[in-house]
Amino acid sequence: MTDERTAEETAESPDTVDLWVAGTEESQFSPTEEGAQEIARDDSGRRLDEQFGRVVDDDYVFDDEIAEDERMIINMGPQHPSTHGVLRLQLELEGEIIRRSKPIIGYLHTGMEKTAEQLNFSQGGTNVTRMDYLAPFHNELGYSLAVERLLGIEVPPRAAAMRVLLTELNRVSSHLVALATNGMDVGAISMMLYGFRERESILAFFEKTTGLRMNHNFIRPGGLAADLPVGWKDDVAAILEDIPARLAQYDDLLKDNPIWILRTRGVGVISAEEAIAYGITGPPLRAAGVKWDLRKEFPYSGIEKYEFEVPIGTQGDVYDRYRVRVDEIHESLKIVEQVMDSMPKGDYRVDDRKVTPPPRARIDESMEALIHHFKLFTEGFKVPAGETYVAVESPRGELGFYVVSDGEAKPYRMHTRGPSFANLQALPITMADSLMADTVATIASMDPVMGDVDR
Amino acid sequence: MTDLQPVLEALDGDFENVVFEDSLGQIVARVPNAEWTAFAVAAKDAGFEVCVDVTAVDWMRQRPERFEIVANLLSMQHQLRLRITTTTGREDPSVDSLCPLWPGANFAEREAFDMFGITFDGHPDLTRILMPDDWEGHPLRKDFGVGSVPVQFKKSHQVN
Numbered sequence: 158m159t160d161e162r163t164a165e166e167t168a169e170s171p172d173t174v175d176l177w178v179a180g181t182e183e184s185q186f187s188p189t190e191e192g193a194q195e196i197a198r199d200d201s202g203r204r205l206d207e208q209f210g211r212v213v214d215d216d217y218v219f220d221d222e223i224a225e226d227e228r229m230i231i232n233m234g235p236q237h238p239s240t241h242g243v244l245r246l247q248l249e250l251e252g253e254i255i256r257r258s259k260p261i262i263g264y265l266h267t268g269m270e271k272t273a274e275q276l277n278f279s280q281g282g283t284n285v286t287r288m289d290y291l292a293p294f295h296n297e298l299g300y301s302l303a304v305e306r307l308l309g310i311e312v313p314p315r316a317a318a319m320r321v322l323l324t325e326l327n328r329v330s331s332h333l334v335a336l337a338t339n340g341m342d343v344g345a346i347s348m349m350l351y352g353f354r355e356r357e358s359i360l361a362f363f364e365k366t367t368g369l370r371m372n373h374n375f376i377r378p379g380g381l382a383a384d385l386p387v388g389w390k391d392d393v394a395a396i397l398e399d400i401p402a403r404l405a406q407y408d409d410l411l412k413d414n415p416i417w418i419l420r421t422r423g424v425g426v427i428s429a430e431e432a433i434a435y436g437i438t439g440p441p442l443r444a445a446g447v448k449w450d451l452r453k454e455f456p457y458s459g460i461e462k463y464e465f466e467v468p469i470g471t472q473g474d475v476y477d478r479y480r481v482r483v484d485e486i487h488e489s490l491k492i493v494e495q496v497m498d499s500m501p502k503g504d505y506r507v508d509d510r511k512v513t514p515p516p517r518a519r520i521d522e523s524m525e526a527l528i529h530h531f532k533l534f535t536e537g538f539k540v541p542a543g544e545t546y547v548a549v550e551s552p553r554g555e556l557g558f559y560v561v562s563d564g565e566a567k568p569y570r571m572h573t574r575g576p577s578f579a580n581l582q583a584l585p586i587t588m589a590d591s592l593m594a595d596t597v598a599t600i601a602s603m604d605p606v607m608g609d610v611d612r
Numbered sequence: 613m614t615d616l617q618p619v620l621e622a623l624d625g626d627f628e629n630v631v632f633e634d635s636l637g638q639i640v641a642r643v644p645n646a647e648w649t650a651f652a653v654a655a656k657d658a659g660f661e662v663c664v665d666v667t668a669v670d671w672m673r674q675r676p677e678r679f680e681i682v683a684n685l686l687s688m689q690h691q692l693r694l695r696i697t698t699t700t701g702r703e704d705p706s707v708d709s710l711c712p713l714w715p716g717a718n719f720a721e722r723e724a725f726d727m728f729g730i731t732f733d734g735h736p737d738l739t740r741i742l743m744p745d746d747w748e749g750h751p752l753r754k755d756f757g758v759g760s761v762p763v764q765f766k767k768s769h770q771v772n
Binding site (some may be wrong): 174263264266268270271275306307309433434435436437447453454543544545546548555557559561563569570572573578579581582611612 | 635
């Protein structure tokens with residue numbers, strides 16, 4: 158080509174020399190394409206809508222296939238503040254989208270089911286109460302109900318009512334932590350502080366009643382460890398007055414907050430079919446629209462005497478799970494109020510000297526009482542051979558205890574069906590094809606407690 | 613059992629070798645190992661749509677078949693629970709997996725494999741779940757010791 162042109166030009170004027178001057182050639186790029194931002198030439202139509210945020214262009218969703226080697230596998234956890242303990246997730250990412258994920262658990266496994274086989278039935282409570290450390294009373298209740306069914310004993314009405322009082326207050330405190338951590342995980346730091354502040358008032362009542370804020374070992378096979386403290390009604394009344402007002406503040410903070418709704422609506426959706434297939438229970442199941450609560454379906458500890466509703470959601474997303482928890486706090490407070498007003502008088506543990514230790518004063522005057530006391534605290538009580546499965550509705554779902562006895566003072570086998578353990582199975586389907594940024598919101602809304610998962 | 617619910621009566625009629633028992637007010641079906649899947653399919657068709665839990669019990673020498681596998685089924689529509697159990701022997705303990713029927717059995721079966729060494733045939737990902745991958749043995753077996761840490765006191769060896 159150059160030869161031809163040169164030939165032409167040479168033909169026109171033989172004296173001109175072919176020179177190349179920089180900057181005179183035609184550019185192949187427009188100056189705005191690289192580096193500089195193009196200014197919108199038209200301020201109408203879709204472009205303007207996009208700039209004003211009226212239309213959202215989901216350009217992060219790729220339609221075309223991405224080669225296998227462009228996927229990235231990253232580990233999230235086990236040391237990550239938003240994974241609620243030591244949950245580790247393997248995420249397979251395509252850009253910012255999670256294609257596959259796998260929860261890896263076991264970092265908090267301490268062999269509690271094996272430990273249970275080494276402890277006798279009255280010591281077992283100290284073991285199970287450390288499983289789900291946010292809902293210790295539910296662990297103790299499920300375990301005690303299972304042992305009592307094997308023993309064939311029924312606790313007095315006051316013990317049953319006290320158990321309902323404590324477990325429902327525990328549900329409130331556990332849901333407050335769930336709200337607090339869920340808020341913090343999507344950036345509502347005030348929610349974290351508020352939730353833990355209100356929980357503290359309930360834990361103070363627990364401390365006054367049981368001596369400990371957590372891990373109480375207060376509900377025991379055969380009843381409870383002690384009666385309610387003097388002035389308990391005033392404390393519970395203060396809680397009942399305080400918390401609804403605070404919940405109204407949380408609603409002001411979160412319920413119609415556009416940022417909160419954007420971060421939670423349509424995120425981490427579980428349908429009712431998926432939830433049932435994966436054995437999900439508790440608030441995630443109810444948020445999917447399934448009205449299933451063990452307190453209604455298989456009532457325990459006389460909870461059927463009290464009136465309460467089972468709140469359900471419609472869409473099964475993070476927002477619905479948040480709403481279900483808030484509504485459940487209101488319902489639990491209703492139960493607590495009814496229990497407080499109708500607390501029966503009487504003994505707080507079963508009058509069976511083979512199971513409950515005798516009162517201290519009796520030991521001084523009765524030989525049998527001394528022998529019973531000695532036998533109970535050295536070898537424990539023997540439980541007739543048999544097997545049973547008892548489930549209670551913990552704040553996280555169905556908490557089941559499968560206890561097998563071979564007639565000795567220690568359980569032959571004690572298995573715990575942890576609700577968080579089963580609910581975690583659904584994380585891969587919940588997070589599939591969702592954004593990386595929604596991971597923590599989804600995990601927080603499932604509210605897993607790793608002590609319950611790994612046991 | 614005489615007062616079986618209608619749902620269970622149909623199941624009871626179809627399987628001759630399955631024994632229904634009443635265990636402290638709860639219904640237990642003892643299923644032979646070979647009929648485990650067939651019975652599970654029938655139970656799911658009968659309305660048991662949730663597999664709540666799968667676990668195992670190690671009976672050592674107390675029973676002829678060493679391991680007992682226990683699955684807790686739940687029917688939300690009939691408001692009914694059913695516990696199905698089967699047994700497997702000492703050598704190469706195995707049973708069919710319930711995962712194809714109930715995906716929710718996945719973690720529970722992995723836990724039973726991890727803790728007892730029972731193989732669940734047809735499980736999509738039968739790996740250890742709670743113990744480290746390189747752990748030797750299965751901790752919840754009765755012949756697996758509890759272990760102990762030596763006490764760091766003077767003359768502690770005299771205390772046995």
